[in-house]
Amino acid sequence: MALVIAALAGAWTIEACAQSTDSPASSLADARKQQNDLSPELMYRLLVADIALQRGQPALAARAYLEAAREGRNAFLARRATEIGLATRQRAIALQSARLWSELDPDAERPKQVAAALAAAATDGAAEASVAPAGLESQLQRLLADAALKGPALGEAFLQLNRLLAQELDLPATLKAVQTLAAPYDSVPEAHFAIALAAHNTGAADMGTTAGAIKEVDRALALNPGWDRAVLLKADILNRQSPEDAVAWLERYLKIEPNSRPIASALAQFYVQQKRFAEARALFDGLVAADPPNRELQLGRAALSMQMKDWSTAETQLQALKALAQDEDGTVAFYLAEVAEDSGRLPLAVERFKAVPEGERAWLAQLRVATVLGKMKRLSEAQRYLADLPAVTIEQRVQVRQTEAQLLRDAGDNAGAYGLLEKALVEHPDQSDLLYDAAMVAEKLDRVDVAEARLRRVVDLKPDNAQALNALGYTLVDRTDRHTEGMQYIERALKLSPDDAFILDSMGWAHYRMGRLEEAERFLRRAIAGRPDAEIAAHLGEVLWVKGERDHAQEIWQSQLKSAPDNAVLLETVRRLAH
Numbered sequence: 001m002a003l004v005i006a007a008l009a010g011a012w013t014i015e016a017c018a019q020s021t022d023s024p025a026s027s028l029a030d031a032r033k034q035q036n037d038l039s040p041e042l043m044y045r046l047l048v049a050d051i052a053l054q055r056g057q058p059a060l061a062a063r064a065y066l067e068a069a070r071e072g073r074n075a076f077l078a079r080r081a082t083e084i085g086l087a088t089r090q091r092a093i094a095l096q097s098a099r100l101w102s103e104l105d106p107d108a109e110r111p112k113q114v115a116a117a118l119a120a121a122a123t124d125g126a127a128e129a130s131v132a133p134a135g136l137e138s139q140l141q142r143l144l145a146d147a148a149l150k151g152p153a154l155g156e157a158f159l160q161l162n163r164l165l166a167q168e169l170d171l172p173a174t175l176k177a178v179q180t181l182a183a184p185y186d187s188v189p190e191a192h193f194a195i196a197l198a199a200h201n202t203g204a205a206d207m208g209t210t211a212g213a214i215k216e217v218d219r220a221l222a223l224n225p226g227w228d229r230a231v232l233l234k235a236d237i238l239n240r241q242s243p244e245d246a247v248a249w250l251e252r253y254l255k256i257e258p259n260s261r262p263i264a265s266a267l268a269q270f271y272v273q274q275k276r277f278a279e280a281r282a283l284f285d286g287l288v289a290a291d292p293p294n295r296e297l298q299l300g301r302a303a304l305s306m307q308m309k310d311w312s313t314a315e316t317q318l319q320a321l322k323a324l325a326q327d328e329d330g331t332v333a334f335y336l337a338e339v340a341e342d343s344g345r346l347p348l349a350v351e352r353f354k355a356v357p358e359g360e361r362a363w364l365a366q367l368r369v370a371t372v373l374g375k376m377k378r379l380s381e382a383q384r385y386l387a388d389l390p391a392v393t394i395e396q397r398v399q400v401r402q403t404e405a406q407l408l409r410d411a412g413d414n415a416g417a418y419g420l421l422e423k424a425l426v427e428h429p430d431q432s433d434l435l436y437d438a439a440m441v442a443e444k445l446d447r448v449d450v451a452e453a454r455l456r457r458v459v460d461l462k463p464d465n466a467q468a469l470n471a472l473g474y475t476l477v478d479r480t481d482r483h484t485e486g487m488q489y490i491e492r493a494l495k496l497s498p499d500d501a502f503i504l505d506s507m508g509w510a511h512y513r514m515g516r517l518e519e520a521e522r523f524l525r526r527a528i529a530g531r532p533d534a535e536i537a538a539h540l541g542e543v544l545w546v547k548g549e550r551d552h553a554q555e556i557w558q559s560q561l562k563s564a565p566d567n568a569v570l571l572e573t574v575r576r577l578a579h
Contacts, residue, residue, distance in 0.1 A: 078100040196234075490503065
């Protein structure tokens with residue numbers, strides 16, 4: 001709990017840490033402000049740290065920054081290690097880093113505060129683990145009271161509150177704690193925002209809290225009219241019940257604030273979710289017109305052109321970006337290769353993927369070369385190409401095996417893919433991605449027992465992996481008679497990812513297999529509203545068919561067959577029921 005207090009006082013998050021690194025060179029530049037020369041070993045550690053942070057590996061990043069700070073005697077790097085350690089709850093690293101930071105910058109008060117809080121937590125670890133919500137609330141109440149004396153600090157504290165409380169409490173307890181903490185601050189819009197967010201998060205398990213969430217976010221907007229962040233939260237809340245209502249809310253607000261870039265961007269994302277690509281691109285056209293140099297907006301517009309299969313426009317937009325030399329990370333080159341692949345110009349796609357420059361996209365581009373060769377029916381060449389790739393890290397070696405296995409699956413050789421994955425698992429027995437892929441192929445081969453065992457191992461290794469929980473639950477629901485057990489895994493996945501369309505689909509299918517048609521339809525409608533998908537359409541159509549709404553079922557099936565005419569699950573469902 002002391003870590004929560006320390007983190008709230010500093011308002012640090014791992015997202016903020018990651019965003020502060022514009023490129024792998026940023027820490028090098030900041031470190032050089034304190035140190036004129038960097039040894040090759042120190043530069044290597046900094047590069048490892050920055051790349052690890054960009055790839056979502058904060059534990060590795062924090063350790064690398066701490067080692068670099070020790071070697072270079074650099075206060076900036078010690079501070080960075082402290083920030084990441086706090087944000088990701090790595091108490092030992094955060095404490096060591098804070099002490100080093102204080103040693104290197106004796107006049108700084110912040111590292112002393114952090115070190116004291118963490119040291120207190122370390123000496124009373126057992127007591128900390130059992131702190132009651134009331135004890136946590138009392139300390140946060142004092143902290144909020146102190147923040148209130150500093151004006152803007154109070155609002156920022158409330159904006160961080162849910163993230164930090166969620167580390168200690170379950171969702172209903174978090175909501176109750178936020179309501180208690182916010183009660184004395186009725187005139188503070190961020191306090192009502194915090195309650196609305198907590199209610200919205202709890203609403204994943206209890207839809208009855210949605211009305212309360214809307215009431216609180218409306219109160220926040222009444223106190224701070226035009227607050228984009230509250231407008232976006234209300235859209236998220238509405239989206240859980242009705243994506244159409246969320247879109248209508250953002251459209252209405254955008255008419256009031258036509259120059260709001262956050263609202264326009266959010267509305268474009270909702271349009272994309274509903275496959276309203278032309279409307280989304282029109283919004284991006286407006287955003288680009290208002291901010292022509294913005295590379296991300298131009299890339300977003302080009303990506304929408306790709307979604308619309310408007311290959312000519314996408315190519316023109318991407319080539320314009322490339323001509324402006326705005327492709328430092330290789331993204332434009334990668335997209336141009338995808339345009340060539342998706343438009344059927346496969347030899348050009350191979351050429352373009354091979355030409356993607358060094359950077360974060362380069363390795364993925366090399367893997368895609370093999371994928372395109374597979375599409376060209378040059379399987380042996382693709383396998384030789386993969387064998388010659390310089391896969392240095394374990395992650396890269398695993399990705400090579402996954403890509404080759406997918407080539408075999410695409411060629412209809414599930415048995416070959418299964419054998420390849422099993423061989424890879426001998427080398428990397430607890431590699432979760434390999435285990436997951438092996439499970440999926442085993443299920444296709446009707447080896448349901450193997451699929452279950454592999455997925456259970458993934459869940460053991462990563463209990464919060466929503467995708468694995470969902471896959472295990474769906475396998476039990478769809479391929480066995482252990483429906484109740486399967487639903488329990490799906491429920492766990494849904495708590496982790498409450499708006500994931502595929503998990504909602506699994507929940508709907510579980511209810512269907514248990515004979516609960518109304519509940520099945522409710523979840524499947526939410527799923528297809530969030531992501532129009534052929535397999536979700538197959539499931540929803542089957543539920544409607546069994547309910548006697550056969551014309552409606554046919555409409556849903558035919559609509560999806562237009563965009564996915566070869567989807568095996570949808571075709572099998574239509575053949576089985578409608579013919």
